[in-house]
Amino acid sequence: MKTIFNWVLTHPKLILLLLLAITAVAANQARYIHIETDVDAMLPKHSDAYLNKQVLEERFGSTDMVIIGILNEKEGIYNQQNLALVEELTNWLGEQPLFRTLALNDLLSLATIKDIRGTEFGMDVEPFMDAVPETREQIEHLKMRMHAFGIYEDVIVSADGKGTIFAVRPLPDSRHKYADIYNLIQNKVKELEAKNSNNQFFVSGRPVIEGVFGVYMPEEMKRMQPIIMMLLVLLLYISFRTPRGVFLPLVAVLMAEIWTVGTMAALGISIYTITTMLPILIMAIGIADAVHFLSRERLLAHYQAYEHEKERLIEVMHELWKPMLMTSITTGVGFLSMLASELPPIREFGLFAAVGIVYALLITMLLFPAALIVLPEKKADNNRKPLFSGYVEWSSQFVLHYPKRIMAFFAILVVVSAVGITKLQVDASMIEQFKPDDPLRSADQVLNQHFSGTTSLDIMIDTGRENGLLEPEFLQNLVHLQHEIEKDPVVGDTSSIAEFLMLMNQALHADDPAWKRVPDSSDLAAQYLLLYSFSGAPDDFETFMTGDYRQAHVRINMKSDGTEAVSKLLGSLQDKTDIWFPKEQGFKVAWAGTGFTLHRLSEMIIEGQVASLTLSVVSIFLLCWWMFGRLLVAVVAMIPVSLAVTVNYGTMGNLGVPLDIATALTGAMALGIGVDFAIHYLHRYHEESVVNHTHKESVTNTNRSVGHAILFNTIVVVGGFLVLLSAALYPQMKLGALIAATMIVCYLATIYLFPVLLGLGKEKIKV
Amino acid sequence: MFVRETWSRSVKITSKSITYFLAPSNVRDTALLTWDYDGIEKDDDQWLYLPALKKVRRISSSDRGDYFMGTDFTFEDIKQTPELEDYHWTLTGSESLNGFDVWVVQAEPKSPALKRNLGYSKIQYYIRKDIHMYIKVDFWDRKEQVLKHLISSEIKKIDGIWTAMSGTMTNVQTGHSTKLSFFEHHYNSGLSDRLFSERMLKRGYREK
Numbered sequence: 001m002k003t004i005f006n007w008v009l010t011h012p013k014l015i016l017l018l019l020l021a022i023t024a025v026a027a028n029q030a031r032y033i034h035i036e037t038d039v040d041a042m043l044p045k046h047s048d049a050y051l052n053k054q055v056l057e058e059r060f061g062s063t064d065m066v067i068i069g070i071l072n073e074k075e076g077i078y079n080q081q082n083l084a085l086v087e088e089l090t091n092w093l094g095e096q097p098l099f100r101t102l103a104l105n106d107l108l109s110l111a112t113i114k115d116i117r118g119t120e121f122g123m124d125v126e127p128f129m130d131a132v133p134e135t136r137e138q139i140e141h142l143k144m145r146m147h148a149f150g151i152y153e154d155v156i157v158s159a160d161g162k163g164t165i166f167a168v169r170p171l172p173d174s175r176h177k178y179a180d181i182y183n184l185i186q187n188k189v190k191e192l193e194a195k196n197s198n199n200q201f202f203v204s205g206r207p208v209i210e211g212v213f214g215v216y217m218p219e220e221m222k223r224m225q226p227i228i229m230m231l232l233v234l235l236l237y238i239s240f241r242t243p244r245g246v247f248l249p250l251v252a253v254l255m256a257e258i259w260t261v262g263t264m265a266a267l268g269i270s271i272y273t274i275t276t277m278l279p280i281l282i283m284a285i286g287i288a289d290a291v292h293f294l295s296r297e298r299l300l301a302h303y304q305a306y307e308h309e310k311e312r313l314i315e316v317m318h319e320l321w322k323p324m325l326m327t328s329i330t331t332g333v334g335f336l337s338m339l340a341s342e343l344p345p346i347r348e349f350g351l352f353a354a355v356g357i358v359y360a361l362l363i364t365m366l367l368f369p370a371a372l373i374v375l376p377e378k379k380a381d382n383n384r385k386p387l388f389s390g391y392v393e394w395s396s397q398f399v400l401h402y403p404k405r406i407m408a409f410f411a412i413l414v415v416v417s418a419v420g421i422t423k424l425q426v427d428a429s430m431i432e433q434f435k436p437d438d439p440l441r442s443a444d445q446v447l448n449q450h451f452s453g454t455t456s457l458d459i460m461i462d463t464g465r466e467n468g469l470l471e472p473e474f475l476q477n478l479v480h481l482q483h484e485i486e487k488d489p490v491v492g493d494t495s496s497i498a499e500f501l502m503l504m505n506q507a508l509h510a511d512d513p514a515w516k517r518v519p520d521s522s523d524l525a526a527q528y529l530l531l532y533s534f535s536g537a538p539d540d541f542e543t544f545m546t547g548d549y550r551q552a553h554v555r556i557n558m559k560s561d562g563t564e565a566v567s568k569l570l571g572s573l574q575d576k577t578d579i580w581f582p583k584e585q586g587f588k589v590a591w592a593g594t595g596f597t598l599h600r601l602s603e604m605i606i607e608g609q610v611a612s613l614t615l616s617v618v619s620i621f622l623l624c625w626w627m628f629g630r631l632l633v634a635v636v637a638m639i640p641v642s643l644a645v646t647v648n649y650g651t652m653g654n655l656g657v658p659l660d661i662a663t664a665l666t667g668a669m670a671l672g673i674g675v676d677f678a679i680h681y682l683h684r685y686h687e688e689s690v691v692n693h694t695h696k697e698s699v700t701n702t703n704r705s706v707g708h709a710i711l712f713n714t715i716v717v718v719g720g721f722l723v724l725l726s727a728a729l730y731p732q733m734k735l736g737a738l739i740a741a742t743m744i745v746c747y748l749a750t751i752y753l754f755p756v757l758l759g760l761g762k763e764k765i766k767v
Numbered sequence: 768m769f770v771r772e773t774w775s776r777s778v779k780i781t782s783k784s785i786t787y788f789l790a791p792s793n794v795r796d797t798a799l800l801t802w803d804y805d806g807i808e809k810d811d812d813q814w815l816y817l818p819a820l821k822k823v824r825r826i827s828s829s830d831r832g833d834y835f836m837g838t839d840f841t842f843e844d845i846k847q848t849p850e851l852e853d854y855h856w857t858l859t860g861s862e863s864l865n866g867f868d869v870w871v872v873q874a875e876p877k878s879p880a881l882k883r884n885l886g887y888s889k890i891q892y893y894i895r896k897d898i899h900m901y902i903k904v905d906f907w908d909r910k911e912q913v914l915k916h917l918i919s920s921e922i923k924k925i926d927g928i929w930t931a932m933s934g935t936m937t938n939v940q941t942g943h944s945t946k947l948s949f950f951e952h953h954y955n956s957g958l959s960d961r962l963f964s965e966r967m968l969k970r971g972y973r974e975k
Contacts, residue, residue, distance in 0.1 A: 091883070097910050102941060122815070122824030467793060508817075508824060524819035526793035531815055533836045534799070535826050547837070 005317045005369070009310050012370035019367055023255050026262025033261060035217055036270035037210040038175055039430060040597050042661065044342045049600040052592035056458055060543045060553040061105065062169060063456040063593055066181060067205035068189065069447045071163035072198055077110075078143045078161050084132045085196060086110045086164060092188065093168045098181050100171045103539035109166040113152050114536055115145050116503045118511030123504060125536035151503070155493050155557065158450045165451050170207050182211030202443035204454045206594055209430055212440050213273060216728050221276050228280050228723050229254075232287060235716055240294060244375060249290030252367050253283045256360035260352055269352070272345035273433070274662050277724065277732060281353055284720030285331060285673060286360030288713045289324055293368050295709055296320055313369045321365065323683055326627055327676040328361045330620050334672015337616030338665065341608025343601070345661060350612075350668070388711055395751055396703040400696055403756040410643065410753055413745070417650025424649055427658035428563045428602040430594070433730045452492030453557035457566065457595035459577075461552045464586025469545055469552040470525035475501060475518035477580035478552065484576060485556060490565040496554040497544040504528040558595055563602040566595040605664045616668045617642070620675050628682065636757060637682055640749030641674040648742040657738070662731030666738045673717060673739075674746035680706045681750050685758065699755045707751065714747040783963035787972035798968045816968040823965050832886035838945040839915060839936040843885055847931075849874065853881055854890075861896075864903060869893040882909055898922070898929050913939055926954040 008015055036042075043050040056063065068089070072082060090111035094101045101107045104114065110129055117124045128146055133139045143161060147153055157164045170181055185208065189201045229250065236246040257279045264271075297316045306312035335357070338350025399406065434441040447454050459481070463469050478498040485494050502516050505528070509515035519525040526549070529541070545552050558565070570591065581587035617638070625634035645667050657663060684706045688698040721743070724736025781804055788797040796818040803811045813826045831843040843849065854874035861870055874890045876882045888911050893903040900922055908914040916939065921932035930952055937944035961967070 095910055097912065100940075119825070122826050124826070470793070508820065508822075519819075521819055523793045524817070526791075527797055527817040527819050530788070530794050530797055530836075531817065531824065531826060534813065534815065535833075537834050539834065539837075 001321065002314065002318060005314045008317075008366060008369050009313060009373055012373045015366050015370040016374065019255065019363065019370075023258055026259045029262040029265045030258060031265070033265040034268070034270045035214060036272050037178065037213040037217070039206075039210070039594065039601070041270070042272065042343055042345050043597065043600060043604070044344065047342075047600055047604075048590070049592065049597045052460065052590045053597065055590070056460060056553070056592040057172065059460070059546055059551055060458075061100075061103075062172065063458055063543075063555060064206040065108075065167040065169055065456075066099075066185060066207050067203070067447060067454055068166040068168075068185065069163055069202040069204075069443075069451065070165075071200045071202065071446070071450065073162055073200075075198065076161045077157065077164045078139050080132060080134065080139070081196075082164075082199065083110070083129065083139070083142075085192070085199070086166075087129070087132050089166060089188075089192065093166060096184065098170060098174065098177055098184060099168050101168070103542055104537060105540070105543040106169045107167070108156060110146075110156055110164050113156055114540065115149055116500070116507050116532075116536075117145070118507035118509070123507040123531065123535070125532060149503070151495060151499055154450075154452045155495070163450045165447070167205070175207075175210070178207045178211035179214040180211075182208050182215065200446075202446050204431075204440065204444040204447050206430070206454075206456070209440065209444075212434075213729075217271065217273060217276050220727055220729065220732070221279065224280060224723055224727070227726065228283055228720055231719050231723060232283065232716070235712070235719065236287075236291075239291070239712060240298075244371075245294055248368060248371055249287055249294065252290045252363050253286040253360060255363050255367070256286045256356055257282050259359045259363075260356035263355060264348075264352055269348055272348075273729060273731060274345050274665065274735075275349050275352070277662075277735065278349065278352055278356065280720055280723065281669075282356035282360060284717045285353075285357055286364075287716050288676070288709075289328070289361055289364040290368070291712055291716075292324060292709055293320060293364055297368075297372070310373065313372060317365065317369060323680065324361060324364075326623075327679050328357050330623055330675045330679060331672040332357050333619050333623060334616050334668050334675065337612040337619065337668050337672075338608075340611035340615045341664075342604050343608055343661070346605075346608055346612075346664065349665060353669075388708065392703050392707045392711070393700075395707065396700045396755075399699060399703075399752055399755045400759075403759060406752050406756050410749065413647055414643065416654070417647045420650030420653030420655075421646070423653035423656075425653075425656075425658045426563065426602045426606055426660070428598040428605060428660055429561045430598065431561055433660075435728070435730055435733075438728070448492070448559040451557075453490075453559040455558040455561040455595050456593040457556040457558055457569075458591065458593035459554040459556070460590045460592060461554070461581055462588040462590070463550055463552065464588065465550060467522060467526065467549045469497065469549050470519075470522040472518050472520060472522070472525075474552075474581075475525070478554065479518065481554065481573075481577065481580060484573065485554075485569065488565070488569050488572075490558050490560050490562075490569070492557045492559050494554055494556045495544070497541055497552060500532075500541065500544070501525055501528060504532060556593070556595070561594060561598055563598045566599040567602070570596075570599060601661065605659060605661060609659065609664050609667065613645070613667045613671075616671050620671060624675070624679070627679070628686075633682060636754070637675065637678040639757065640678050640746050640753060641671050643749050643753070644670050644674050644742045644746040647745045648738055651741060652738065657734055660731060660734075662735045663738060666735060666742060669739060670742040670746065673743065674750075677710050677713070677746055677750040678754070680710060681754055685754075695755075695759050699759075702755075703751070710747065710750060714743055717743050783960075785963050785967060789972065796971045798971065800963060800965065800968045802963070814965060814968060816965075818971075823968055830884060832884050838947075839938045839943065840934075840945060840947070841886060844917070844936065849890075853877060853885075859891075862893075864893050867902065868896045869902065870896060887914070895922075900929050900931065908940070915939065925952050928954050 040050050040053050070077065070082070070085070075082070077083070077086070086109060090107065090109045093099060093107055099107065104112060111127070113128055114125050115128050117126065128142055133142055146157055153159055155165070170178065185203050189203060193201055232250055233246055236249055240246065260278065260282055293316065296319060297313070300306060300312050300316060306315060332354040335350040335353040338346050341347055431441055431444050444454055463474060468474060475498045478496050482494040482496060485491050498518055501519055505519050506513060506516040508528070519528060543553060543555070577589045581589050621634055621638050624637040625631055628634055628637065648666050648670055652659065652663060681702060684702045685698055688701045693701065718740045721736040721739040724732045727733050727736065781802055783803070784801050786799040788794045798816040800814040801811055814823050815826050816823045832841050834840070835842050835845045854876055857873045859871045859873050861868065863869070872892045872894055874892065876885055876887060882888050886909065887906050888909050889907040891905040892901045894901045900919070902919050904917040905913065906915040915936055917934060917936045919931040919934050923930055923932055932949045932952065934947045935944060
């Protein structure tokens with residue numbers, strides 16, 4: 001090892017050049033990083049939700065629609081002015097190249113939907129609104145038909161007639177343009193709002209939600225980067241008070257960050273909402289290596305232990321490489337345990353956090369010696385005592401005097417947390433990732449209050465044979481299924497081909513409501529559809545069935561994208577669909593849509609959570625055992641982190657913060673970062689007790705040396721994660737607050753609980 | 768795939784046609800009778816016989832831009848000759864296409880309302896100079912994106928009249944296409960007016 005260190009110090013310029021060159025290449029790569037906002041892409045490619053979604057889009061078209069709602073509480077929408085507005089906006093949407101507007105179900109509005117009407121002679125299929133109605137009677141007629149027809153009530157026009165909806169489908173495979181779609185709609189709505197001051201406009205729908213994510217994510221990264229850098233500058237300045245003490249650590253972590261993002265871009269890894277936090281994480285963790293190096297170098301310089309700068313630096317490297325490598329490994333293992341999850345965002349977050357930590361260590365070990373030897377040597381200000389010395393001394397005294405109080409405090413914390421864990425819930429909602437006062441979230445809420453719902457859930461039923469869906473029994477079972485689903489209060493509406501066939505049956509029997517039932521024979525159903533194709537457009541039903549009448553699609557609109565509701569619905573329907581569409585007869589039932597994707601996502605969050613937490617606890621424990629060589633010490637080392645993780649989940653349960661894709665990261669993360677404290681502490685305590693200090697002396701000395709570094713480390717990590725509280729998205733905020741709180745618990749457990757435990761068994765545990 | 772038998776008869780102001788569906792089997796014997804009036808004052812009359820219901824039903828006429836029976840042809844396309852006065856016509860040039868000298872003629876619907884109604888912003892015909900039949904037509908949608916191509920083939924002279932026996936319409940946006948094939952085409956065969964009645968609609972198709 002010493003030869004390597006020697007080589008580094010004899011070729012400092014080469015090392016610096018090399019580091020800069022790699023950074024330049026990585027920065028260049030980083031420009032090509034891809035941002036992923038598709039929720040389905042967060043599922044593994046083999047997940048049924050992911051696969052079914054592909055099938056759904058191919059067979060029936062995407063159900064991810066942009067939704068625009070207009071509300072007029074006073075006058076409602078049934079007046080000439082607002083119906084003209086409906087026509088204007090519909091025409092405008094029809095002309096936008098970003099949308100697919102080929103078939104009826106591509107663009108649904110009061111100006112496109114069609115009425116199926118029974119006449120004395122037969123059946124008429126006509127748009128409810130061919131042109132803007134001019135007389136009062138025409139408007140009344142439109143209103144009467146709209147609500148008598150029923151299918152579009154609450155779906156397109158609210159039951160009270162106060163609002164109406166436009167649903168338009170983006171072009172297939174245009175996800176990368178969702179942010180453009182959002183801006184386009186936003187501008188149009190602003191323009192219309194200025195002209196129609198009595199109306200309120202609301203925009204939502206999955207493409208919009210994903211579009212907003214796409215806008216927010218890079219903005220957030222750009223906004224938070226300078227904040228966290230300023231925080232680091234401040235903390236580094238307080239600690240070191242020299243330009244190099246501020247500048248060198250900052251450069252080291254920035255390099256690590258650039259290298260990591262560059263590596264991700266080069267490997268074609270996408271950025272998800274949670275990975276936007278990766279740079280902050282790498283800075284907060286990576287800075288610890290830099291600080292340890294500089295502190296140690298200073299201490300040795302202070303005591304003038306070595307005559308030459310080079311010898312001193314070699315000593316620092318020699319002393320530090322082991323504990324630094326150890327802490328990097330344990331932290332890295334904590335993150336790598338996220339690979340136990342099946343979800344790509346979590347896996348990639350863990351993997352590249354580990355990569356970033358390795359980079360930070362490597363850069364620190366190369367940059368610092370090389371830079372320090374190149375820079376002119378500077379006499380340190382020897383008179384200044386390290387900051388927080390008073391507090392550190394006080395903490396040692398407190399620990400030694402009040403062990404019982406400390407034990408009691410942690411015992412209460414554990415009990416309260418244990419209660420909280422039992423209340424822990426999971427939720428993968430997309431819309432709840434926005435803050436409650438976010439304009440998008442409140443628009444979505446209003447739309448869900450007045451209309452059938454903005455979240456899609458889809459059932460695809462393969463009848464196993466051509467013309468299978470025309471069978472009366474099958475159609476009747478579809479109707480049963482829809483009734484059953486609509487009982488759930490979270491469901492706003494369901495629709496399928498059965499509804500339309502029932503209405504046609506009624507229309508062809510002189511509009512007699514008694515005939516509003518499924519056609520008596522398969523042939524009759526086929527002939528109705530043929531009949532319909534003469535006056536309606538044939539692709540009016542392409543979203544409900546395939547051309548060979550084999551596959552049917554039931555579209556469900558839900559008023560919430562909370563996963564608990566979907567899970568409950570799915571659970572209650574399973575038995576019934578088995579009876580109505582038995583597998584033995586060749587039926588296949590498949591679920592898809594945003595609701596289903598989020599349901600699967602939340603299942604995988606839990607599974608991954610349990611697996612990665614178990615994995616990280618076991619592997620970090622084994623690492624500690626191997627490092628300290630004693631089982632008992634390894635057990636002790638695990639105490640603060642286990643406590644912190646318990647408190648973490650307990651707090652979530654107590655505060656009602658659900659486990660989601662972001663908060664799921666906290667456990668393994670806290671474990672990986674927190675165990676460093678324990679390792680540094682135990683390492684130092686061991687050194688102190690080896691030279692036959694008493695427990696009391698050992699605690700005081702340990703506190704004096706690593707106490708500072710651990711405190712600084714805690715402040716940086718806590719401060720860094722608290723920056724996330726300013727985030728525009730909820731997951732970042734929650735994760736920031738949770739990690740910050742967890743790290744504080746971890747710090748307290750290390751500095752206060754450790755000495756008490758070590759004191760209890762000073763003779764036995766003797767580290 | 769639908770197989771139909773159509774007879775039509777043109778009187779001075781009206782054309783009448785009757786269509787029998789032979790396949791697929793679940794719509795066999797369904798029949799459609801259309802009385803098409805020239806001019807816009809009167810909508811077309813259409814009757815449909817549904818064998819499963821054993822009843823003749825009247826159905827509303829379609830818009831010109833509506834797609835015809837699940838095909839890629841709109842009602843306007845299927846008529847084969849457009850309403851000349853609804854378009855601005857421009858001769859844009861001549862070229863050679865598939866070995867034929869053709870005129871390239873552009874048609875633009877005269878008003879935004881017509882464009883919306885027809886679903887096209889522009890149509891371009893490639894018309895053979897020797898027999899004055901189009902062999903290719905390109906269609907642009909309202910967003911001025913290319914929408915469809917129609918290729919006419921098997922152009923034959925039947926009873927002294929040039930007739931395209933096959934037409935393939937491809938929608939480049941959806942990727943699906945429709946092929947129309949005509950068999951046993953006859954002109955001026957002296958059909959009687961009685962054939963185009965409700966009674967014949969119910970009776971169904973019989974080989975003559």
